[in-house]
Amino acid sequence: MSNFAIVPGLAYGSQLALGALGVTLVYGVLRFSNFAHGEIMSFGAMATILVTWALQARGINLGPLPTALLALPVGIAITIGLCLVTDRLVYRYYRQAKTQPVTYLIVSVGLMFLLGGLIRFIIGPNDQVFNDGTRFILKAGAFKAMTGLDQGLAIKTSQSITVVTAVIIVCVLFWFLNKTRAGKSMRAYSDNEDLALLSGINPERVVMVTWIITGALACIAGTLYGLDKSYKPFTFLQLLLPIFASAIVGGIGNPFGAIAGGFVIAFSELFVTFAYKKVLAYLLPSGFAPDGLVQLLSTDYKFSVSFMILVIVLLIKPTGLFSGRTL
Amino acid sequence: MTPRAKHLSLFGMMALLLIMVGTLQSWNVALTILNLCLISAIMTLGVNIQWGYAGLFNAGVMGFTALGGLAAIVISVPPVPEAWQAGGSRTMLGLCFGGISIGIAVVTWLKTANWGKKRYWLTGAVVIAGYAVMRVTVDPGIAAIEAVEPAKTGFLGGFGLPILFSWLVGGAFAAGAAWVVGKIALGLRSDYLAIATLGISEIIIYFLKNEDWLTRGVKNVNGLPRPVPYEIDLQGAVWVQTWAERLGIPVIEASSIIVKLSYAALFLSVLLVVFWLSETALKSPWGRMMRAIRDNEIAASAMGKDITWRHLQVFVLGSAVVGIAGAMLTTLDGQFTPASYQPLRFTFLIWVMVIVGGSGNNLGSVIGGFVIWFFWIEAEPIGLALMDLITAGMDPDSALRHHLMENAAHMRLMTMGLVLLLALRFAPQGLIPEGKR
Numbered sequence: 001m002s003n004f005a006i007v008p009g010l011a012y013g014s015q016l017a018l019g020a021l022g023v024t025l026v027y028g029v030l031r032f033s034n035f036a037h038g039e040i041m042s043f044g045a046m047a048t049i050l051v052t053w054a055l056q057a058r059g060i061n062l063g064p065l066p067t068a069l070l071a072l073p074v075g076i077a078i079t080i081g082l083c084l085v086t087d088r089l090v091y092r093y094y095r096q097a098k099t100q101p102v103t104y105l106i107v108s109v110g111l112m113f114l115l116g117g118l119i120r121f122i123i124g125p126n127d128q129v130f131n132d133g134t135r136f137i138l139k140a141g142a143f144k145a146m147t148g149l150d151q152g153l154a155i156k157t158s159q160s161i162t163v164v165t166a167v168i169i170v171c172v173l174f175w176f177l178n179k180t181r182a183g184k185s186m187r188a189y190s191d192n193e194d195l196a197l198l199s200g201i202n203p204e205r206v207v208m209v210t211w212i213i214t215g216a217l218a219c220i221a222g223t224l225y226g227l228d229k230s231y232k233p234f235t236f237l238q239l240l241l242p243i244f245a246s247a248i249v250g251g252i253g254n255p256f257g258a259i260a261g262g263f264v265i266a267f268s269e270l271f272v273t274f275a276y277k278k279v280l281a282y283l284l285p286s287g288f289a290p291d292g293l294v295q296l297l298s299t300d301y302k303f304s305v306s307f308m309i310l311v312i313v314l315l316i317k318p319t320g321l322f323s324g325r326t327l
Numbered sequence: 328m329t330p331r332a333k334h335l336s337l338f339g340m341m342a343l344l345l346i347m348v349g350t351l352q353s354w355n356v357a358l359t360i361l362n363l364c365l366i367s368a369i370m371t372l373g374v375n376i377q378w379g380y381a382g383l384f385n386a387g388v389m390g391f392t393a394l395g396g397l398a399a400i401v402i403s404v405p406p407v408p409e410a411w412q413a414g415g416s417r418t419m420l421g422l423c424f425g426g427i428s429i430g431i432a433v434v435t436w437l438k439t440a441n442w443g444k445k446r447y448w449l450t451g452a453v454v455i456a457g458y459a460v461m462r463v464t465v466d467p468g469i470a471a472i473e474a475v476e477p478a479k480t481g482f483l484g485g486f487g488l489p490i491l492f493s494w495l496v497g498g499a500f501a502a503g504a505a506w507v508v509g510k511i512a513l514g515l516r517s518d519y520l521a522i523a524t525l526g527i528s529e530i531i532i533y534f535l536k537n538e539d540w541l542t543r544g545v546k547n548v549n550g551l552p553r554p555v556p557y558e559i560d561l562q563g564a565v566w567v568q569t570w571a572e573r574l575g576i577p578v579i580e581a582s583s584i585i586v587k588l589s590y591a592a593l594f595l596s597v598l599l600v601v602f603w604l605s606e607t608a609l610k611s612p613w614g615r616m617m618r619a620i621r622d623n624e625i626a627a628s629a630m631g632k633d634i635t636w637r638h639l640q641v642f643v644l645g646s647a648v649v650g651i652a653g654a655m656l657t658t659l660d661g662q663f664t665p666a667s668y669q670p671l672r673f674t675f676l677i678w679v680m681v682i683v684g685g686s687g688n689n690l691g692s693v694i695g696g697f698v699i700w701f702f703w704i705e706a707e708p709i710g711l712a713l714m715d716l717i718t719a720g721m722d723p724d725s726a727l728r729h730h731l732m733e734n735a736a737h738m739r740l741m742t743m744g745l746v747l748l749l750a751l752r753f754a755p756q757g758l759i760p761e762g763k764r
Contacts, residue, residue, distance in 0.1 A: 033518040035386075090748060102384050102517050106682060107751055109675050114744025116671065120737035237670060241529055244522045304533055307526035311511055314523065316447065318515055 009267045011159040011228055014166030017262030018221035019239065020246035021173065021255055022214045028190040028253040029210040030091070032104035037218060037243065039115035042236035043082055044219025045226040046123050048075030049130045066158070068130055068227055076219045083215035086111060087207065095207070112237075119233050128231040158227040169220060170259060173213070177255065182209050190253065238303060242269070245306040249313045251320025260322060269305045330762070334690055337758060341697050348705070355580065358587035360704050365594035366656050368696030371680040372601050372689060373648030379687035379761070380609065381641040382621040384521045387508065389673035390528025391646045393535055393665065394504055395497030395653020400548045400663045401541075402493035404485035407475065410540075414471030415483060418540060421465030428457020472540040482543045491554045494597070494654045501650025502643045504531065509639040528674065535665040548663040555589040558582040590659055597655065598693070601648055605689045617641060618687075671740065676703060679743050683750045685757025694758055699746075703739055710738035 019041060026034045034040075051071035061067045090111060094104055177183040182205075189196040189206045197203065222236065229235070246265045250257025313320060345364075349357035370388065377383040432453045439446040473481045504527070512523035535542050542548065561567045561582035571581035608614050620627040620637055628634050657663050676699065684695015714735040718728040750757065 033522065035521075090752075093752060102382070102521075103751070103755075105384060105518065105521060106678065107748065109678060110744050110747035110751060112744070113671070113675060113679075113740050113747060117737050117740030117742070117744060121734045121741065124734055125737070234669075238529070241522075241526050245526070248519070248522065301530075301533055301537070304526075304530040307523075307530055310523070310526060314515060314519060315511060318519075 007155055007159055009263075009270045011156075011162040011224075012270070013263035013266030014162050015221055015225045015228065015262075016242055016246045016266050017259040018166055018169065018217050018224070019243040020250065020258035020262050021170075022217040022221070023243055023247045024250075024253055024255055024258040025210055025214050025217075027247070029186060029206060030095070030104070032101045032108065033244065033252075035105060035108040035240065036086075036111040036115060037108075037214075038236040038240040039112050039119065040079065040083065040215065040218040041222030041225070041239070042119050042233055043115055043222070044075055044079035044215070045222035045231050045236075046119050046233075047078040048072055048219065048223045049123070049128055049226070049231060051075055052130050064157070065161070066130075066227055068223055069161070072220065072223055075223060076216045079219035080212050080215035082115075083211040083218075084208065087211050116233065116237070123233070125233055128226075130226065130231065156228070158224075162224045162228055165220060165224060169217070173217075173255065176213075182206075186210060241303060242266075242306040245310040248310055248320055251322045254320065254322050257320055257322035261320070264321075265306045265309060268309055269302050272305050273302050330759075334694075334759060337694050338697075341694065341701070344701055353580075354584055355587070358584060358591060360701060362587060362590050362594060362659055363656075363704075364697045364700045365591065365598050366652050366659065367677070367680060367700040368693040369594075369598050369601055369652040369655070370649050370677050371684060371692040371696040372598075372605055373645045373652065374677050374681050375645075375684075375686060375689060375692040376605060376608075376648060377642055377645035378681055379689075379692070380614065380617040380621065381638055382517075383513075383638060383642055383645075384517055385524050385642070385645065386521045386670075386674055386678075387524030387526075387528035387531075388649055388677045389668050389670050390524075390531035391501040391504065391649040392653035392656065392673050393528075393531055393668050394500040395494075395650040395655070396657035396663050396668075397535060397542060398497035398500050398650070399490060399493040399551060399654045399657035401485045402488050402496050403490035403552050404548060405487040407480045407482065407484035410472045410475045410480060410483050413475050414468035414540075417468030418465055418472065418483075421461050421463075421468060424464055425457065425461035428453065428460065432457065469538075469540045477546075480543075481546070482540050482548075489554065490552050490658050491593075493658070494651050497654025498647040498651040501653065502647040505643045505646030506639070509642040513638045513642060514635050525670070525674075528670065532665060532668050535668075542663065542665060545666050547665075549661070551658065551661050551663070553661065554593060554658065555586055558586055561585055594655060594659075597651065601651070602689055602693065605648075609689065676743065679747045679750075682747060683757055685759040685761060687761030688757070688759050691757050691759035691761075698758070699743070702746075703743065706739035706742050707735075710735045710742075713738075 019037065022040070023034060023037050026032070026037070048068055048071045051074045052066075052068045055061070055067050055071055060070065062070055090107060091104070094107060177187060185196065185201045186206050186209055188199070189201055189203065193203075196206075225235075225239070242265050246261035247258050248261070249264055250259070250261030345357050345361055348360060370392065373391075374385060374388060377385050432450055435453050436446065436450045439449060442449070472483060475481055508524060508527050512520045515523075536544050538544065539546065558579070559582075562578050567582055567585065568578055571578045574581070576584075609617075616627070616632060617637065619630075620632060620634055624634050680695040680699040681692055682695075683699055684693070685691025711732070714731050718731055
């Protein structure tokens with residue numbers, strides 16, 4: 001059970017949480033739902049992959065850890081650059097013109113197209129595997145020998161890296177938002193724009209900081225997802241829905257909610273599509289074990305689970321689970 | 328330039344472009360593009376009803392298109408009696424159970440308004456119990472249906488009616504789905520509607536891909552009956568042969584041109600009807616009310632207009648038009664391939680059409696559909712030619728040149744994004760602005 005649900009759930013949840021954090025930050029400060037976020041993640045992952053390849057070509061690696069970790073800072077820098085450039089060229093005009101949020105939304109769709117095309121143009125639409133280093137941190141057989149249990153537990157390196165990185169990033173982010181001057185001004189701006197302006201906060205600076213954080217988060221999330229599964233440009237459009245769902249379920253604009261939402265979505269996806277056959281076989285007396293896989297929903301409907309949770313939350317508590325406090 | 332002259336020149340240029348393709352590439356290609364332009368124009372009209380009239384952002388165009396496609400197979404494919412015998416009644420019974428349990432759940436929810444927390448648990452329990460009953464009944468039925476000659480059929484088939492009929496049914500399917508989505512998401516903020524519709528469209532596609540008993544899933548349904556004659560019959564007809572001889576073109580080409588022209592005539596008549604209806608609606612008191620709601624919801628509701636209900640109405644209407652277009656698309660293709668529905672192509676491209684054409688203006692939507700579809704198709708040859716030109720000086724074997732040529736096809740995504748961004752920035756009103764009334 002833990003093998004196929006809890007460990008991947010933790011990893012997937014961390015990836016979603018990092019993605020949702022980016023969406024939530026943009027929403028909190030710039031006040032629109034960024035449809036291009038999936039493509040920004042994809043772009044970040046692509047940048048990291050390209051740097052990884054360059055490093056691999058020079059024979060540099062991190063031993064058991066994937067080389068991508070070494071390339072990640074460069075990828076982050078490139079993604080931040082992308083975010084700042086798009087903000088300068090695209091979003092700033094609308095911000096100064098004080099356009100409606102829905103126009104922003106359409107603009108982000110345009111950006112999604114543009115980035116999607118750019119990514120496919122640079123790296124092509126195919127699958128790219130860039131994970132090297134040891135595949136498993138704990139092999140199923142080794143676990144059996146270690147604990148004497150008859151069911152194996154395997155932990156992939158990429159999964160543990162994902163969880164560890166996510167924890168570090170989230171800690172740093174909360175420290176930044178709550179303790180530093182820039183973070184505080186961001187929260188103030190998101191809370192009440194006019195009041196923030198009155199107290200002398202420079203809006204352009206706040207927006208810039210937001211994009212820097214968003215770019216970094218998106219690049220990390222995209223790279224981790226790519227490491228864990230594999231990198232394919234079109235999957236990031238599909239990821240957009242679970243990410244939005246995580247952000248909304250947690251209460252959009254609320255970073256803590258985004259993290260909680262990410263794990264809620266990830267675990268419900270896995271538990272709903274989990275094959276309960278073996279579990280039931282343990283719980284029920286022998287001979288009563290069911291024939292089928294006993295799935296609540298077939299695995300193909302994985303993505304729809306996030307949507308169903310989204311709908312339920314929208315119906316019952318439209319402000320999300322952790323509403324009230326933004327940023 | 329008067330508006331009328333401008334419209335005429337825009338459509339004239341469009342016609343010229345198509346004629347250019349006809350003479351330079353081939354008339355077959357030109358007519359294929361024209362047919363899809365017509366369908367795109369209808370879809371754009373549908374989205375324009377939602378966005379231009381009422382300001383609703385629907386990011387689920389793909390789902391409604393696919394539902395139209397589903398209607399095409401449900402209506403036109405002949406039924407598979409073996410499959411019906413194997414598990415039809417059982418599946419239908421299970422689906423009835425499902426419907427009944429949804430009904431019970433809704434009633435429970437409505438009747439227990441003052442029960443506090445217990446309300447959620449009770450409704451949840453009803454839903455779960457109903458789902459379990461449905462699954463237990465349906466699963467064996469579906470398995471039996473899918474076991475009937477899976478390579479050839481493995482699904483229930485349809486009603487075997489003329490496929491033209493499915494255009495209306497496609498509209499009805501999409502309208503039904505839109506009603507459910509609208510009920511859930513329309514009372515909320517605009518972003519939520521966008522995300523909710525994006526989600527529902529993905530779910531519809533997953534449903535169509537995986538419910539093999541209904542749609543054959545990724546095995547596709549091929550060879551849908553046609554509303555127009557087949558090329559092979561035309562080639563045998565005497566009048567086609569004489570006509571082809573007089574024009575000096577091969578009979579095979581002539582027959583396929585005739586087929587495409589008859590499709591074009593069908594699509595054009597639908598487009599004209601939809602266009603006329605939309606224009607009439609826009610000019611009617613209803614249209615003025617919709618614009619009033621779009622421009623100032625608070626003022627409109629102070630005047631006693633029921634905003635949520637009007638939004639639902641316009642959302643259902645627009646989606647129905649998209650559904651009709653979806654059924655037409657599947658009719659034209661002659662096959663239903665759930666895997667071909669991609670949000671970029673079926674949702675966001677339609678949005679580019681609406682914005683570039685001119686939101687709020689039906690004529691603008693039509694020209695937007697034409698222009699964007701034309702360049703979506705032609706961007707590939709143009710992009711290739713451009714890349715050829717850029718890389719002409721390079722070594723023919725160089726890796727960079729190879730890479731550029733290979734990926735030139737993705738230029739069109741970039742072009743569309745750029746077009747959308749530029750249009751929003753420099754001509755937010757679109758090619759044909761809404762104008763003052």
